[in-house]
Amino acid sequence: MEKIAKKKLFTALIVIICFIFFVFYSYLRNIHFRGLDFIVYANFTINQAFTATSVLSIFISYNLSTLSKYENKLAKKYISYKRYFGLSGFYFIILHIFFGFRIISQEVLPQFFLEDSIISSLGKIIIILGIFAFLLFLFPAISSMLEFRKKLKHNKWLILQRIGYLGFFIALIHASLIGYQEWLTPEKWWGSLPPISLICVILILFTLILRLSALIIKSK
Ligand code: HEM
Structure with missing residues (x-):
């Protein structure tokens, strides 16, 4: 029991460090260099940090699993953390969605809108893809919870x-x-x-390609 608490604490520490890093990164990029008004873009800035932390946590979780199949020593050593990183990623997705809905406005995300403040078809597709990705993540998240497992x-x-x-x-297409x-x-x-969208897409692509190559090698 004490071991599990230590693992959870270690995961939380890593995830919080990543989150602080991405808050700093997003602040530097959007507020400091781009010169956006912090009052208007605070939620946008923090939301990018939530998104990047969720993608990085899920990246760690899935790659621990795939790399341990490749007999990678480090991945095998930390494979028991897979569940905690996966669930942390899911909790950050929930924060991303909560803040994501709040920032959908013509002022903050003009690429989602037509000129007259009507949400565009592209904006709708992006949101629907996000909702769909979330619904799919519910399956691994719920099945990772102990009672279901x-x-x-x-x-x-x-x-x-x-x-x-x-x-x-789906999140890759969304981003x-x-x-x-x-x-x-x-x-x-x-x-x-x-x-941050590019960083997320690279992390997702790496995860999917590594997983696919593991599947191909296994089937040979
Ligand atoms: C109801 C579901 C969702 C909604 C409403 C939503 C909304 C948004 C919005 C408004 C943005 C643009 C923010 C920006 O330009 O910075 C965004 C970006 C992004 N979303 Fe979602 N999202 C949803 C679900 C998801 C899920 C499940 C994931 C999976 C991890 C995800 C991953 C991303 C990524 C990687 C980006 C690009 C990074 C960024 O620019 O912040 N989204 N989402």
Whole structure:
């Protein structure tokens, strides 16, 4: 029991450090270098930190699992942390959604709107993809909670866990539609700092490609 508490504490510490880093990163990029008004863009700035922390936590969780299949020593040593990082990522997704809905306005996210304050088709698609990704993440998150885990057969539990990869894939499209235009103009990146959407997409792509290659190697 004491061991579990220590693992949870260690995970929480890492996740909080990541969150503080991303708050600082997002503040530097959006407020300091880009010059956005902090009063108007406070939720936007903090939301980017929630998003990046959620993606990084899920990235750690899934890659611990895949790399341990590759017999990676470090991943095997920390594989028991998979569940805690995964759940932390899910809690940060909930924060992202809560703040995400609050920042959807013409002033903060003009790319979601037509000129007359009506939400555009692209804006609607982005939001629907976000909701869909969240629904898919519910499967691994709920099945990771102890009461459910005990009741499930291992095979069923594995299938539910893997639905999260599909959620990650949908989140990749969600984030790409939001940020892709900015990615192609590095000379315009504020403070030469890459957009958080690009960082998230790279983390997600790495996770999905590593997982796919593990599957291909296994099937040979
Ligand atoms: C109801 C569901 C969701 C809503 C309403 C929503 C809303 C938003 C909004 C408004 C943005 C733009 C913020 C910005 O430009 O900084 C955004 C970005 C993003 N969202 Fe979501 N989202 C949802 C679900 C998800 C889920 C489940 C994930 C999975 C981790 C996710 C990952 C991302 C990523 C990676 C970005 C780009 C990074 C960023 O710019 O903050 N979203 N989302």
